[in-house]
Amino acid sequence: MTLFNSYDRAGLDREYDNRSKVANSAEISARWEAEGVAVRKQFSADLDQPYGEHPRQRVDIFPAAKRDAPVLIFIHGGYWHMRDKSIAHFLAPTFIAADINFVSVGYRLCPEVTIADIADDIRAAISWVGTNATNFGGNPGQLYLAGHSAGGHLSALMGGPAGVPQGTFKGICSISGLHDLEPIRLCYLNDALSLSEKDATALSPIRLVRDAAAAGMRLPPHLLTVGSLEGPEYLRQRDELAAALREKRQPVECVDLPDRDHFTALEAFGDPHHPLCLAMLRLILAPSF
Numbered sequence: 001m002t003l004f005n006s007y008d009r010a011g012l013d014r015e016y017d018n019r020s021k022v023a024n025s026a027e028i029s030a031r032w033e034a035e036g037v038a039v040r041k042q043f044s045a046d047l048d049q050p051y052g053e054h055p056r057q058r059v060d061i062f063p064a065a066k067r068d069a070p071v072l073i074f075i076h077g078g079y080w081h082m083r084d085k086s087i088a089h090f091l092a093p094t095f096i097a098a099d100i101n102f103v104s105v106g107y108r109l110c111p112e113v114t115i116a117d118i119a120d121d122i123r124a125a126i127s128w129v130g131t132n133a134t135n136f137g138g139n140p141g142q143l144y145l146a147g148h149s150a151g152g153h154l155s156a157l158m159g160g161p162a163g164v165p166q167g168t169f170k171g172i173c174s175i176s177g178l179h180d181l182e183p184i185r186l187c188y189l190n191d192a193l194s195l196s197e198k199d200a201t202a203l204s205p206i207r208l209v210r211d212a213a214a215a216g217m218r219l220p221p222h223l224l225t226v227g228s229l230e231g232p233e234y235l236r237q238r239d240e241l242a243a244a245l246r247e248k249r250q251p252v253e254c255v256d257l258p259d260r261d262h263f264t265a266l267e268a269f270g271d272p273h274h275p276l277c278l279a280m281l282r283l284i285l286a287p288s289f
Contacts, residue, residue, distance in 0.1 A: 003186045012187035015233040018262040028263040036089035051128035058106045062092040063136045066099040070142040073103045077149030081110040081192040091270035101138045144171045148266045152177020156205035161212035171283040173223040176265050179205040179241040209244040221251040227260030
C-alpha cells in the first residue's frame with residue numbers, strides 16, 4: 001500500500017535507514033568519537049555547561065582565541081533519539097582556527113520527550129548561549145546555527161517562521177536535514193518518536209515556510225546541503241525547503257556533495273578544503289547578505 005508519494009512502508013523504511021545504506025557507518029561514527037577525544041585533549045573547552053536541569057541539557061564550548069568572535073552553535077544528529085553532543089566535537093578545530101567559537105548542544109531524546117520538547121530545549125540552549133556569549137569571548141550579535149540530520153531539522157526549524165525571534169541568527173546551515181516530517185511519521189522511526197499527523201505538520205520547516213505570510217518575513221540566510229548518495233528522499237527534503245524559501249524571497253544557497261553519503265556529508269562540513277566548509281566560513285566571515 002502506498003503511504004507517501006510512491007513509497008510503501010518498506011520503501012520509506014529503506015530511504016531513511018541510513019545505517020543500513022552505509023555499510024561502514026559504525027566505523028565512521030567511531031572515528032568521530034576518537035577524533036573528539038583528541039580534540040578535547042588538544043583544545044581548551046568548557047564542557048557540560050547547563051542551560052536546564054536535565055543531564056542532557058548541556059552545551060560544550062570550544063572558545064576561539066580572539067575575543068568578540070562569532071559563535072557557531074551546532075546540533076548533533078541521531079534521528080532525535082540517539083547520540084549526544086560529543087559526536088560533533090571533531091568539527092571544532094576548523095572553526096576555532098578561523099576564530100569562530102564552536103558550541104555543541106546537547107538535548108533530551110525521544111521517547112523520554114517529544115520532538116516538540118527537543119525544539120524547546122534548542123530554544124533554551126540558544127537563549128543561554130546568547131546571554132553568556134560574552135563570558136567565553138563570543139559576540140552575541142554574531143550567532144550562527146548548524147546541524148546534521150535531525151540537527152539539520154532543528155536548525156531549519158529554529159531559523160524558520162516558528163523558530164527563535166527574527167534577527168537572532170546571521171545564518172543557518174542544515175546538513176542532510178529532515179525538513180518534512182510526514183514520511184518520518186510513516187516509517188519505522190516513528191516507533192521511537194510517536195509523531196502524530198498534527199505534530200508532523202507543526203514541526204516541518206518546509207510546511208512552515210510555505211504557510212508563512214511573506215510580508216515582513218526576514219529569515220537568516222540558509223545554507224542547505226545533502227550528499228548525492230543519500231537517496232531521493234533526502235534530496236527532496238533539501239530541494240523542497242530551498243524552493244519554499246526562494247518562493248518567499250528568502251536567501252538560500254544549496255551546496256551539492258558529490259559522492260558523499262549521510263555520514264561523509266558531515267565530514268565535509270569540517271574539512272577546510274571542501275566547498276561546503278568554505279561556504280559556511282564565507283557565510284560567517286564574509287557574509288554577502
